[in-house]
Amino acid sequence: MLNRSLLLFFILFYAFCSAQESKTQVEKIQFFKKKLENTSGAAHLKLLDSLERYIDYDEEFQYDSLVNYTIKYAISLDSLNKAGEYVANRIYHQNSILTNPEKGEEIYQDFKKYIPQLTSGKSITRLYLNVADSYYFLRNTERALKFYNKAEQTAEKYNLNHLLGFICLYRGQLQSDQGNFSKAVFDYQKAETLFEKEKDTFNIMSSLNSLAVIFAKNNFFNEAANYRKLSQVLAEKTKSYGSLIPLYYNAAEDFNIADNQAERIASLKKAAYYTNLSKYKEAMEPPVFAALAAAYADNDSLELAESYYKKLTNGPEYYRNPPNEMYFVIATLSMQQALGNYSEALTSAKKFEELALKNNSFLDRYLSKLKMANILNKLNRPAEANDYLIEYYKLKDSISSVKKIQSLAYYQTLYETEKKENLINTQKKDIDLLNAKSKLQKQLLIFSILISAGVLGLILLYRSRKTAKEKTKLQQDYSHKLLVAQEDERSRLARELHDSLGQKLVLLKRRLLDDKTEGIENLADESLKELRTITKNLHPANLDLFGFSEAVTIMIDEVDKNTTINFSKSIENVDDLLTKDRAIHLYRMIQESLNNMIKYSNTDSAELTILKKESSILIEISDAGDGFDTNSDIFNSGLGLKTLKERSKLIGSKLSILSDIGKGSSVKISIPV
Structure with missing residues (x-):
């Protein structure tokens, strides 16, 4: 039998020595102490279960030590389903309360040998869900997605709709981070529907907030504001401070993109206010403090910026390390730029770029390119800055494509269908315009005309010979091959127009902006827009x-x-x-x-x-x-x-x-x- 003296010691020590605890809490702990001294076996485990629920993740009572003891005791009684439940609780505690996902993953590895013996669908699902969160916080997106999917399969098998809602909500965040916005929206909408059925107001708000974030990332700010307003009303009515923090934090990001700096700072101050009221204060302070430091630095309020930056530098190590490292690097970068320390800022920007790539964060990747370009320009290194600008616009355009697929896909497909018979003329007109700017485009025009002539010849041949069986068969074989060639050519043309000519036009536009040549600049801008329209209509990007x-x-x-x-x-x-x-x-x-x-x-x-x-x-x-x-x-x-x-x-x-x-x-x- 496991030694219970250690368990009783830490219960009594924290019960009597903590001046913050009320008389009622002390009496409750004494009650558990007496009961635990006089029980063993299943009755002892039942009391441990009650004590674990009473402490409820409170580390002032050494929750982690208690639940670790309880796990070992449950295993010693061969009560593996209960042990699995406590392991899931302990992983959650490490991930979300102590912000130590490495330990959460380690706990799972120690217990996973028992999982095949579990019969409780709820315990198995929660284990997979919480270790998926560990991998998510560790930025191991491939492993995280694997375990979210395993959790989903188990939840569906056992009809665990409430847990399924959490799985969809957290997996949606992962998909959003990777730029898979359509899949993220699908997961968030499914989560919101499941939480409505379960009447879970808090997580309805979380789902609405996540949908708002998706729309904002794709520049649909009105739609994002509507989702966020619904969530704010619910959160303020129920005093759900934990939900209000990300609502105001994300609103600040939207205001920053819209260059409304006053509202950006006001939203962050509200996020800080609700952080102070939340029981998750320690976990939420690093990103909020970092965002305030960056906001004040960006708006020349250096004294206020430094006050929040010092909170980060003087705080615990996890304020500056994963999972908060990215927030700290961005705050540091903003401070260095505000102070004019561009050489140091370049180092921070490279770190930002490195973390964005490591974390597989699609939006941070393209924002890091813009930061690098701006700093290199300040350091009088225009050639390198232009290279980063090209990468920035390329990534930004790809985000724009995802956005348009979600909101304008119908119009794109309808346009392709209605214009099918005169697509050749449209292509010729557009390519003629671009040909005036590029020798490469002239070659593409000639090639496009040859394809157009072949398609027209095919249509005429088909109509004139459809009554003759042998000639019809020959015609059909030819048309089959041409359809394949047409799709291949559309895809190739779209790729080459975007990757080769598109990059050159972007670079041309930036150089023209520097020279302030307005007439040519407008022509280049129009050419770039028309080029993007051609590439999107040549090939249905949503399939890829x-x-x-x-x-x-x-x-x-x-x-x-x-x-x-x-x-x-x-x-x-x-x-x-x-x-x-x-x-x-x-x-x-x-x-x-x-x-x-x-x-x-x-x-x-x-x-x-x-x-x-x-x-x-x-x-x-x-x-x-x-x-x-x-x-x-x-x-x-x-x-x-x-x-x-x-x-x-x-x-x-x-x-x-x-x-x-x-x-x-x-x-x-x-x-x-």
Whole structure:
């Protein structure tokens, strides 16, 4: 049997020696002491459980020592499910209260050999969730995501909806940090729905705040403010100070981006006020103090900046080390810039860049490039500064692409569909404009004209020879190959326009700004904007960013949002069953079907399903609109139908289009896998 004298010693010592504890608390501890002295076995473990709950993570009572003793006692009784529960509590305590995720991960490693013997779904889920948090705080994103996913699978297996809400909430933060905004929004929305069902007001606020952060990161400040206002009202009504801290902290970041410095500082002062009232004061002080030091330094209030910076330098080591190292480095960088110490600031900026890369923080990566460029300019090193500016705009543009996919994906796909037949002319016009600025663009124009001539020749050949079987077969084979070449060429052109010419135009614009040549500067700026439009319309970027299933989901959501059609969907993830070529052709087929529905069906409701069968994928797009005669010449002669059939044959799928006038229509695609 484990020695209980050590346990009783620290209970009594902290009960009687802490002048802060009330008489009631002392009496309660005495009650536990007497009971523990006279019990053993299961009754002893039950008392330890009650004491652990009573202390409730309070380190003044040496919570970690108590729960460690309780774990060992539970294991000695072979009560492994209870031990797993206490281990999960101890990992949480190390992660969130003591800010020591290394210890949390170590505790998990010591216990993991017992996990296969656990039968409690709740204990297993909490173990996976809390060690995932340890890896998240340690910036090991790959391991963190692995354990969040394991926790999700276990929670779903045992119908643990409340825990599933936490998993989605924390995994959403990880996805957001990595720039996977669509996946983050999906997780946050799912978390908010689960917490509403559980009537968990605190975490409803956390989910709303996280959604606000996502919208703000993508420059949707009005939407972010609306989410944050809802959360603030709930938090202030329930006096949830822990929720108000990140709400005001994140609001300050938004005001900083909008260059509203007065509101930035006011929001941070509110965050500091609620930090002082929160029981998580020690964990929240470092980022809040660092943000205040940076804000005052950026606004020439050096005396106030230094007062908060001293709190960081004179505070405990964890104020300056992981997980707070990034906050401290940013505050140091702002102080050095404000003092004009640009050589020292360059060292801090390099550290900022290094941490952003190490932490895999997408936004910090591109902000670090801007910091480096600004400091190098101050040090009269313009060539190096321009290199960093190019990297900054490149990363910033990629964030912009993610943002537009979420809010404007529908318009992009509709534009591609409606402009399909005259895309060649549009490309020629845009490339003519850019050709005046670059020799490389001239070569791309010639190549684009050759492709355009080939596509036009294909269409004319198909229409003129469709009555002859042998010539039709030859035509179909040729069109198949051209579709593949067209998609490949679109992708290549989009890449080259963005990576090569785009970088040169950015550099040209910056140099023109330095020379203050307004007319040419405007022309370069317009050329850059038009170049970005071309690259986004040449190739559906959401397929590359999110995969087929998520890209189709985004497209349907945008149709539902931006038309009067009420869309329902059931989409299973089939990404692992599709090659890249099959995925893009299926995406185009669904896109064409939706475009026809929007134009002609006059429907108010529609449905899309994607089902994964044993040996095939089944896709059906149906509506309750006007319908049409499938035998009519207008229907059978349309370019859209021919394109659908060509793509269907190319990927080896079976295409079926059913409709009757007044009874709606449906498009069915079956593709073997």
